[in-house]
Amino acid sequence: MERTTCCVVGGGPAGMMLGLLLARAGVEVTVLEKHRDFLRDFRGDTVHPSTLRLLDELGLGTRFAEIPFPKLEEMRMRIGDTTVVMADFRRIPGAHKYIAMVPQSDFLGLLASAAEAEPSFTLRRCTAVTGLLTEGGRVTGVRYVTEDGTRGELAADLTVGCDGRHSAVRGEAGLRQDSFDVPMDVWQVRVDAPRGSLADGRVLARFGDGQAAVTMDRGDYHQTSYLIRKGTDEELRRHDIQWFRDRLGALCGWGDEVTSTIGSWDDVALLRVTMGRLRRWYRDGLLCVGDAAHTMSPVGGVGVNLAVQDAVAAARLLAGPLRRGSVTALDLARVQKRRALPTALVQKSQLSEHALLRQALDGTLGDGGLPVPLRLLRGVPPLRGVTAYLGGVGIRPERAPAFARG
Template sequence: MERTTCLIVGGGPAGMFLGLLLARGGIEVTVLEKHGDFLRDFRGDTVHPTTLDLIDALGLGEDFAKLPQRRLDTVQIPIGGRMEPLASFSHLPGRHKYVAMVPQWDLLDLLARVGDAEPAFRLRMNTEAVDLVRENSVVAGVRYRTKDGATGEIRADLTVACDGRSSVLRAAAGLSVRDWPTPFDAWWFRIPRNTTDPAGLVPVVSAHRMVVMFDRGDFWQSATLIAKGSDAELRARHPVAEIMRSLAAVVPWLADRTDALGSWGEVKLLNVKLDRLDRWYTDGLLCIGDAAHAMSPIGGVGINLAVQDAIATARILAPKLLSHTVTTADLARVQHRRMLPTVVIQGMQRLAHTQIVRPAVGGRLNVSNSRETPVALKIFRRIPVIRSLPAFLVARGVIPEPVPDFARRA
C-alpha cells in the first residue's frame, strides 16, 4: 500500500495543472494517468486567455511559446460564397487577445516535464484507477490497475477526480448527476488547409450541415454536428465523401478538397453530453472539470472551465492539505466558488442548443446559403455590447481565478 497527501486521477489539463500547482505549494501529490502517453487526436486543443495567463504566472510562457500553435483572434462566417467577419478577440482585456490552438499532448508533456522538477510531484502513467478505497465511509484513496495487470492501492488525505465525463470515481462514489438532453453529436475530422484560405475560426451553417473549422496551420480541425444518436445510420447510408461535397457547396474555396476524406475511419465520433453533479464531493473525494460538469463543445470552453476549477481547488485547499486538515466543508467551498461559472456557461450552451444547434441540425437554419447577411447577424455585428459578450465569456470565462502566490514563478 502506498500513500500520498493528494491523489489526482486523470492526467488531462485539470489534473496536470492541479498537480503542478499543489506541488509548488509543497504538497505531496500523485497524478494517475491510465494511458502510456498523452497522444489522443481530436481532444480539445484550445488554450484560452485565462489559461495563457496561468501559464505566464507559472513562468512557462517562453516554453509554451515554443510549442506548435496557431492563434485564433477572428471568427468569419461564409455567407453566399463570401466571408463575412463575425467576431474578433482584439477588444478583450489583458495581454492575450486570442485563443491558442496547441496540440493538447504538447501542453501536457510540458506540464509533465515541469512537474518532474518538483520534488513533491509524481506522475504515474499506465495506471488506471478502478475503484475507491473507503475507511469508515470516508474515501481514503483508490485501487488501481497497471497496464501489465498489476493491482494495488494508493491512500491519500484527499482524492481528486479529474477523470472526465465518464468518471469512474464519481460513479463509484454514487454522486447524483443532473443531465440535460443534447440535440446533437459531433464528427471530428481534418481537412487540408491552403495558404490562400481565410485564417481564424470559420463556422459554416447551411441547409445540409453545420461545421466549425479551426485553423491549425496546415490543416483545419473540423467538427460537423449530426442529430443525436444518428452516427451509425448516417455512416451506413452515405459515403464519407458527402461531408466534403456538402461543405464545398457553400464554401467555394474548399472545392479542390472534396476528396479529403477517404474513409469513415478518419471521422471520429464525440458523444455530446451536458450534465452536472448536484454535489461535487463526498468525504475524502472532490470532483472537478468534466467529472463534475460535462460540457457541450459549444464555445470550446470545457478545458478552460476545468483549468479554472483546478486553480480554485489549489488556492482553497493548499493550506488544509499542508496541515492535513481538509474537511468536507472545505470541499464544499470549492464547489461554491465554481458553481456560478458552471451554471452560467451551461445555461448559455443550453440556449445555443435550442436556438442554434437544433434548427441547424434539422436543416432549418441556413446562414451560409443566404445571399444577404441575415438581419440578426447585422445587429450582432453592429452593437458592441451584444458582439462583445459571447467573445468575452468564451475567452475569459466567468469569475477568472487568481493564481496562488506560492505557485508563481514569473
C-alpha cells in the same frame, strides 16, 4: 499500502494544473494517468487568454511562447452568404488578445515538465483507476491497475477526479449528473485543405441547407467538426463515404481534390455529445472537477478553460487543509461554491447556442432574417468584445495562488 497526500485521477488539463499547483504548495501529490502519453486526436486544442495569464503568473509564459502556434483573434459564423463575427479577441483587455491554438499534448507536456521539477510531485503513467478505497463512508484512496496487469492500492487524504466526461471516479463514488438535452453529435475529421482558404488560426462556423460544421485552420490541415442530429451516426454511415465528401464540400466550398483526402469512414471520428452537471461535486475524501463535475458541450471550446479554472480554485482552497492533514467535506464544498456560478452561466450560454444549432440542422436558421443576437453582433461591433471576453476569460477567472507563482 502505498500512500500519498492527494491522489489526482487523470492527467488532463485539470489534473496536471492541480498537480503542479499543489506540488508548489509543498503537498505530496500523485497524478495517475491511464495513457502512456498525452497524444490524443480531437482534444480541446485551445489555450484561452485567462489560462495564458495563469501561465505567465506561474513563470511558464516564456516556455509556452516557444511552442509554435497560430493565434485565434476572431470567431466567425457564415449562414448562407451572410458572415457574422461572433467574437473579436482583439477587443479584450490584457496582454493576450487571442486564443492560442496549441495541441493539448504540448500544453500538458509543459505542465508535466514544470510539475516534475517539484520534489513532492509524482506522475504515474499507464495506471488506470479501477475503484475507490473507503472507510466508514469516507473515500481513503483508489485501487488501480497498470499496463502490465499489476494491481495495487494507493491511500490518500484526498482523491480528486479529473478523469473527464466519462469519469470512472464519479461513477465509483455514486455521484450522478443532471443531464441536459443536446441536439447533436459531432463527426470530427481532418481535411488537408489548401493553405490560404482560411486565415491562419481562424475558426469559421458554417450553416446552410440543413448542415452545420466548424472548421479550424491548423496550418497544414483543417480540423473540422461536422454536426449531425443526435443518435443518427449509425444510420448516416450506411451511405458511401462520397456522400459525406459531397455534403461537406458543398457546405465549405471545397472541391473533390480537397474532400478526397477523407479516405473512408474510418477517418471520421464520432463524439457522442453529452452535457450535465453534478448537484454535488464531492463526498467526504473525494472531489470532482472539470468535466468529471460538469460535462460541457463542445460549443465554444470552453471546456479546457473551465477545467483549468476549477483546478486553480481547488489548489488555492485546499492546499492549506492538505498540508495540515485536515481536509473536510466543508473544504470541498467551498470549491464547488466558488466554481458553481461560472459553470452554470457557461452551460446556460451553451444551451442558448444549442437552440441555434437545432435551427441549423432543421434548415430554418436564417429563415425570415438573422436571429436578434446575431443582428446585434453585426450591427454593434463592441459587442464582439463582450462575447470574446465571456468566452476567452470568463466569469470569475482565477489567478495563480501566491505559493505557486514563478
